[in-house]
Amino acid sequence: MKATIYDIAKEAGVSIATVSHVINGKGKISKERREEIRGIMARMGYKPSMIASALTSKKTYALGLLVPDISNPFFAEIARAVEDEGQRHGYSVFICSTDNQDEKVERYAALLQQKKVDGVIIGTGMKDPSALEPLLHDNVPIALLARELPSVNVPTVIVDDYAGGAAAAEHLIALGHRRLAVLAEQESISSSRERVRGFRQAAEAAGVTLDPALVRSSGMKDSKDRALELLQGENRPTAVFCCNDMLAIGALRAAKQAGLCIPQDCSIVGFDDTVLASVTDLTTIAQPIERLGQTAVQLLLRHIGQPGERSERIVLPPVLVMRQSSSALS
Amino acid sequence: MKATIYDIAKEAGVSIATVSHVINGKGKISKERREEIRGIMARMGYKPSMIASALTSKKTYALGLLVPDISNPFFAEIARAVEDEGQRHGYSVFICSTDNQDEKVERYAALLQQKKVDGVIIGTGMKDPSALEPLLHDNVPIALLARELPSVNVPTVIVDDYAGGAAAAEHLIALGHRRLAVLAEQESISSSRERVRGFRQAAEAAGVTLDPALVRSSGMKDSKDRALELLQGENRPTAVFCCNDMLAIGALRAAKQAGLCIPQDCSIVGFDDTVLASVTDLTTIAQPIERLGQTAVQLLLRHIGQPGERSERIVLPPVLVMRQSSSALS
DNA sequence: CTGAAAGCGCTTACAG
DNA sequence: CTGAAAGCGCTTACAG
Incomplete structure (x- = not known):
């Protein structure tokens, strides 16, 4: 069967303590013994059980x-x-x-x-x-x-979620957008709250106030529907900041369905910079x-x-x- | 410190064997005893160590x-x-x-x-x-x-990779395409080979022969470059079958760079149906x-x-x- | 229905 | 430089 430390010890004619020492590079073992034991372990394809060692060493x-x-x-x-x-x-x-x-x-x-x-x-x-x-x-x-x-x-x-949200707002405002919408995650997620807070503050610092009707929370599944509500209302936004890339993709699809061209009719910014963003050519706030x-x-x-x-x-x-x-x- | 089976046994005034039996629902333990021991375990927040049990039970x-x-x-x-x-x-x-x-x-x-x-x-x-x-x-x-x-x-x-490749070919041929290209994974990947084989056979069955110059292998990184070579050559294909969605996305981006409209100028079919496909609206062969x-x-x-x-x-x-x-x- | 004891495969003082 | 022995926290025949 599978070799254990006892098999190695017996084969080498030493105690299991000695074998354990060469395995872990502890204690002083004569060079020849060490080499010999190493050789035997290799020859028998022996690797110590991490289950057994975990029981004693607590790692x-x-x-x-x-x-x-x-x-x-x-x-x-x-x-x-x-x-x-x-x-x-x-x-x-x-x-x-x-x-x-x-x-x-x-x-x-x-x-x-x-x-x-x-x-x-x-x-x-x-x-x-x-x-x-x-x-x-x-x-x-x-x-x-x-x-x-x-x-x-x-x-x-x-x-720094706050800074990320702010960067998104500054980017959109620099592009001339004033009517801004936000697609957020559930209220309970603190990172999302911070992103929205940063976005809002930076917007206000630039003299732009968010219309409460244009700030929505959404789960992963219904992001497209939530985005559609934003995009189809009258007085629709010219830009949407989404708290993650998945939501942004929901927004992209909603825009398509609503017959809007991106970015001409509406700018969309995501968050995370996952592979999804690069693949859909999404402007986004990259997390490292x-x-x-x-x-x-x-x-x-x-x-x-x-x-x-x-x-x-x-x-x-x-x-x-x-x-x-x-x-x-x- | 953290409770062990000994602590529970002592608290309950029984042997560790008995505790072990109630943990594993083995042996016959009187109902009252079982309930009492269960209670003690819950009260002390005791959960058996899977490391220790693995050492004996081999699971x-x-x-x-x-x-x-x-x-x-x-x-x-x-x-x-x-x-x-x-x-x-x-x-x-x-x-x-x-x-x-x-x-x-x-x-x-x-x-x-x-x-x-x-x-x-x-x-x-x-x-x-x-x-x-x-x-x-x-x-x-x-x-x-x-x-x-x-x-x-x-x-x-x-x-069934072969059938998947064949399905892709049949789809494209049904759409009227005759000049077909293939973007495959490395030659060493058998699933990719099978997909190409299925694609080729189905095409030939429909009287379409693949131009060897239009069949290329590619890694994940250089898929866009490989696709560009296909798309920019003279006599370019009207449809490209890609052996996975990542490659197909490379092709999508290559098409964009080459100024081609998808699907008007060129059809692209992927394989896998990951989230990448749904997100890019890619026609693909879905794996379950x-x-x-x-x-x-x-x-x-x-x-x-x-x-x-x-x-x-x-x-x-x-x-x-x-x-x-x-x-x-x- | 319950317990004493051996054993799983290691590590670690401790002694020599 | 090397080994005997205890111990890690469980499970599992076996005995009663």
């Missing part, structure tokens, strides 16, 4: 990644960055899609605790932070990615997705290393990416 | 998922389906992006073996199947998803992505359950999805 080298939906391109790109950065440090990652449902968050939280992951990156929203209770209860290290949770003091990496993922892993691992430390909070700047969906007011 | 309830790139929408959607179906059966999944590099395949294969996952779904290509050696060596159950590996006898789920993921998990779990059994091979039918990127020859 599983596994992380959990909670996101709303791994099939959403934004989170898929985040996941890739997290995977790569984790891998670089020897960690594997479990994917956990929550659909933003507290019940799923809690189920995964309990599961990850039972699996004894070394840490969890939380990139999902939730109504009630107590869904994380199973993690908190056992002091499982966590880090927040693109989310804020004011109630808990944990390492966090976000982009790769750095978000990398930074979250780094913060988490640092936190695992020194649990006492005060939690860091890193804010990354968003960047306007101009493409074909926005243009000067005609 | 980690973890699966590995090997894909080329989790940030590619096709595989992100696959991952979601695998995650959900796994979750339904109590399994968590590790994401493993290989970039189609044998070296990464092998590294992940070794890692997953060390982590003692209960099985691995392989949805990535590789030049040399021996990259899977670490898995094969320890008899880790595997299942193939949207890939074939003739050398090993393992459960497999694929879509969700069913692919579900089926792979089911085959794998069945294989885990009865290792002796002969491996199943399930072929799912693709479906033509007509959108705005193809139309009758004008």
Whole structure:
């Protein structure tokens, strides 16, 4: 059957402690012995069981990644960055899609605790932070990615959503737009609220007040319908700021259905800069997705290393990416 | 500190064996005792360590998922389906992006073996199947998803790539197109070869022969350039079949750059039907992505359950999805 | 219906 | 430089 540390020890005529030492590069082992044991391990195709070592060493080298939906391109790109950065440090990652449902968050939280992951990156929203209770209860290290949770003091990496919203407003106003609409995510998502707030403030700073009738919230599914309402009303906007690329694509399709040409009849700006934006030639506020993922892993691992430390909070700047969906007011 | 099975046993005044039995619903425990122990576990927030139980029971309830790139929408959607179906059966999944590099395949294969996952779904290509050696060596159950590996006898789920290619050809020919081009993936990818083969055969069956100069292979990055070569040559095609949606989007952008209108000047058909296709209004051959993921998990779990059994091979039918990127020859 | 004991495959003081 | 032994937190025959 599969070789164990005992098989190697017997084959080498040493104790399992010695084999363990050469595996982990600990203790002082004579060079010849080390080489010999290494050779035997290689020859027998032996790799130590991480389950057994985790039981004693309390390290599983596994992380959990909670996101709303791994099939959403934004989170898929985040996941890739997290995977790569984790891998670089020897960690594997479990994917956990929550659909933003507290019940799923809690189920995964309990599961990850039972699996004894070394840490969890939380990139999902939730109504009630107590869904994380199973993690908190056992002091499982966590880090927040693109989310804020004011109630808990944990390492966090976000982009400056407020500045991103403001950048969108400034871009559209510079293009001459004055009648601005906003397609936001659900009210409960703080990043979306911040984007809208930044957009509104920057608009007002330029002397433009948002018409409350032109500010709507929308889920992923009904974005096209919500956008249609905006675009078909009388006195329709000349520009729409959407709080993520998916919503912006809903707006693009609504515009098409309403017979409007983009950008001539209406400018549209998204947020995130996922592959969806590049593929649809959407002007958007880019999040540094790769750095978000990398930074979250780094913060988490640092936190695992020194649990006492005060939690860091890193804010990354968003960047306007101009493409074909926005243009000067005609 | 964190409660263990000993704490629960002591609190309840019973042996750990009894606690273990109520956890696993095994043995005969008096109803009152069971209820009492359940209560104590709940009160102390106790959940058994899956690491410890894995060491004895040999079940980690973890699966590995090997894909080329989790940030590619096709595989992100696959991952979601695998995650959900796994979750339904109590399994968590590790994401493993290989970039189609044998070296990464092998590294992940070794890692997953060390982590003692209960099985691995392989949805990535590789030049040399021996990259899977670490898995094969320890008899880790595997299942193939949207890939074939003739050398090993393992459960497999694929879509009928040949039929999909043929469907694309029939669609274009029915629209009156005769001068057909193909943008394929690298030659080494069997699914791509099959799609091209099906396309070619169906075309020939309709009396249309492919011009070798109009059949090109391309990576993800240079798809636009490859498509431009096709579209800018003299005697350009009136329709292009692309072996996946990403390539088709490259073609879409190439067409735009070349000043061609889609679909009036050139029809384009993709493959996969990821979110990218719906978002760009691309006519495409749809793979049943969700069913692919579900089926792979089911085959794998069945294989885990009865290792002796002969491996199943399930072929799912693709479906033509007509959108705005193809139309009758004008 | 319940418990004592061995064992899963490692790591880690500790002793020599 | 190397080994004996305890322990990590469970499960599983086996005995009663």
